[in-house]
Amino acid sequence: MSDGEIRRWKLTEVEAYDGPEDRACHAWKGQTPRNAVMFGPPGVFYVYLCYGVHWMLNVVTGPVGFPAAVLIRGAGEVIGPGRVTKSLAIDRIQNQKPAQKSTGLWFESAKEIPDHEIETTPRIGIGYASEPWLSAPYRYVWHR
DNA sequence: CATTTGATTCACT
DNA sequence: GTGAATCAAATGA
Numbered sequence: 411m412s413d414g415e416i417r418r419w420k421l422t423e424v425e426a427y428d429g430p431e432d433r434a435c436h437a438w439k440g441q442t443p444r445n446a447v448m449f450g451p452p453g454v455f456y457v458y459l460c461y462g463v464h465w466m467l468n469v470v471t472g473p474v475g476f477p478a479a480v481l482i483r484g485a486g487e488v489i490g491p492g493r494v495t496k497s498l499a500i501d502r503i504q505n506q507k508p509a510q511k512s513t514g515l516w517f518e519s520a521k522e523i524p525d526h527e528i529e530t531t532p533r534i535g536i537g538y539a540s541e542p543w544l545s546a547p548y549r550y551v552w553h554r
Numbered sequence: 555c556a557t558t559t560g561a562t563t564c565a566c567t
Numbered sequence: 568g569t570g571a572a573t574c575a576a577a578t579g580a
Contacts, residue, residue, distance in 0.1 A: 425561070434561070444576050462573030464562045481561055492562050502575095535561050 419498075420520070423484030425533050426548040427468070430477060434536045437477030447506045448477040455515065457495070457505040464492030465500055469509060469517075483534075483549070527553050 427435035427448075436458070437445040447456045448470055456468035456479050472478030483491045485498075495501070498515070507513040530547035 427561075436561080442577070458561075459574055459576095460560050461562050462560090462575075463564095464560095466561055468561085483561085490563075533561080 417498075418518075419485035419488075420552075421482060421485050422552045422554075423482075423489060424550050425481040425483055426471075426478075426550075427481060428478045428548070429472070434533060435477055435479070441477070445477065448472070448479050449475055450506075453510075454506055454508045455504050455513075457500060457502055459502065460492075465495035465502075466491050467495050467498075467500055467504075484551075523552060529553055 429435065430438055430440075432438055435448070436442075437448045441449050444458070445456070447454060448468075450470060451474050452469075452471050454470050456470055458466045458468065460466050467482045468479040469482070470479050481491060482494055483489070485494045488494050488497045500515070504513070504515060507515065509516045529551045531549045531551065532547060533549045
């Protein structure tokens, strides 16, 4: 990534975190300096260090004032939130950066993927609050 | 100011 | 299968 090489990644596994009602979202109880970016405009990255070693790469999707984001759990052959960021050398430098070419990280439109190639499952890694509504199928996995 | 949490991963038994 | 690692921020005293 440092030599100007352009790498294209297919997002194969994502997870949605939508709104103040969603307790799995870090912003469920209000805005804080840490997750403030999720309250900002969409199209920017929310990079969050979890467990002291793993960076979580998110993309803000909701409008200003509404905390919603999508967690990139898998890209290309790399599966696992912490591994994706490691492969892309993403850290807090990318936090709050807009998803555009000038930041070195951006999205391009892909061809439509048929629904039958997408599997929806409950989210992962949020067992600390075993509530039923957390099992909402907000995880999307693309099966080639 | 001290303690707890956390959207995980890796090593070891 | 179980538990440790380890940084930053939120919460509580």
